[in-house]
Amino acid sequence: xxxxxxxxxxxxxxxxxxxxxxxxxxxxxxxxxxxxxxxxxxxxxxxxxxxxxxxxxxxxxxxxxxxxxxxxxxxxxxxxxxxxxxxxxxxxxxxxxxxxxxxxxxxxxxxxxxxxxxxxxxxxxxxxxxxxxxxxxxxxxxxxxxxxxxxxxxxxxxxxxxxxxxxxxxxxxxxxxxxxxxxxxxxxxxxxxxxxxxxxxxxxxxxxxxxxxxxxxxxxxxxxxxxxxxxxxxxxxxxxxxxxxxxxxxxxxxxxxxxxxxxxxxxxxxxxxxxxxxxxxxxxx
Numbered sequence: 001x002x003x004x005x006x007x008x009x010x011x012x013x014x015x016x017x018x019x020x021x022x023x024x025x026x027x028x029x030x031x032x033x034x035x036x037x038x039x040x041x042x043x044x045x046x047x048x049x050x051x052x053x054x055x056x057x058x059x060x061x062x063x064x065x066x067x068x069x070x071x072x073x074x075x076x077x078x079x080x081x082x083x084x085x086x087x088x089x090x091x092x093x094x095x096x097x098x099x100x101x102x103x104x105x106x107x108x109x110x111x112x113x114x115x116x117x118x119x120x121x122x123x124x125x126x127x128x129x130x131x132x133x134x135x136x137x138x139x140x141x142x143x144x145x146x147x148x149x150x151x152x153x154x155x156x157x158x159x160x161x162x163x164x165x166x167x168x169x170x171x172x173x174x175x176x177x178x179x180x181x182x183x184x185x186x187x188x189x190x191x192x193x194x195x196x197x198x199x200x201x202x203x204x205x206x207x208x209x210x211x212x213x214x215x216x217x218x219x220x221x222x223x224x225x226x227x228x229x230x231x232x233x234x235x236x237x238x239x240x241x242x243x244x245x246x247x248x249x250x251x252x253x254x255x256x257x258x259x260x261x262x263x264x265x266x267x268x269x270x271x272x273x274x275x276x277x278x279x280x281x282x283x284x285x
Contacts, residue, residue: 031084038086041078044069052080063185105130152199159194162208163187193219201266215262218255 046052057065066089069077075092090096099107108129128136167182174180190207193216197205207216241249 034086035084038078038088041076041088042073043078043089044073046080050083052082052085054082057081061181061183155199156195159191159198159208162194163191166208166210190216201263201270203262203266214258218258 044053044056047056048054053065066077069079069089070091075090076095077089079087079089081087090099167180167187170182171180187208190210193205193207197203197207197215205215205219207219
């Protein structure tokens with residue numbers, strides 16, 4: 001009996017080892033194939049074998065590397081971000097249209113990144129593709145017809161004016177002759193969050209003003225702005241870590257629950273107001 005048990009254990013160990021070896025072989029084949037296909041595309045040489053261009057990207061201001069590479073190599077650039085993860089940077093409008101509009105089915109969204117976004121956004125337009133994407137887009141199209149857009153247009157204007165006013169105050173507070181450097185990606189992301197909150201839910205996240213906002217902090221914990229997320233890279237390489245009680249995972253889970261809880265609360269409050277016959281704001285919700 002003992003011999004048969006150990007024989008079963010050995011068989012399972014051999015089967016599992018064979019499975020992992022097969023997975024590694026497939027991964028290695030894909031990496032080599034991807035490198036061969038992307039090799040003709042010009043781009044910077046990786047500064048590290050294991051880290052790729054990660055250290056360079058993290059050590060520079062947002063988008064500065066991409067702008068320099070575009071000037072140096074052209075409108076299509078290929079670089080290695082981390083490990084064997086290749087990235088193709090496209091800045092030509094026609095090429096972007098070909099990828100995003102003309103042939104989106106040939107360029108699927110990255111699986112691991114979409115898995116992380118799905119935990120926050122659910123099965124929405126951001127993560128689904130193909131026929132499901134087309135179906136959901138048709139469902140919400142009524143909320144974005146011309147008449148609806150004209151109603152929420154003032155929201156775009158007011159939030160943008162807040163952002164411009166903030167920039168003007170920052171410029172005025174700068175010492176004479178000293179340039180003001182702004183992280184535009186981060187600033188516009190804050191603007192987008194406020195526009196979504198006001199136009200969709202009638203809720204002001206106060207992201208542009210930079211005030212104390214639990215939702216704003218949670219949003220940045222999950223989706224760090226202005227650079228690569230180390231958490232995303234680590235989970236891409238080792239998905240099993242997502243189920244361990246690590247600090248970055250705990251922080252992300254709390255932030256996700258904060259965002260979902262806020263949306264649920266806003267929807268429930270609006271539902272109660274409509275049920276009670278109370279006048280509500282004219283937003284998408």
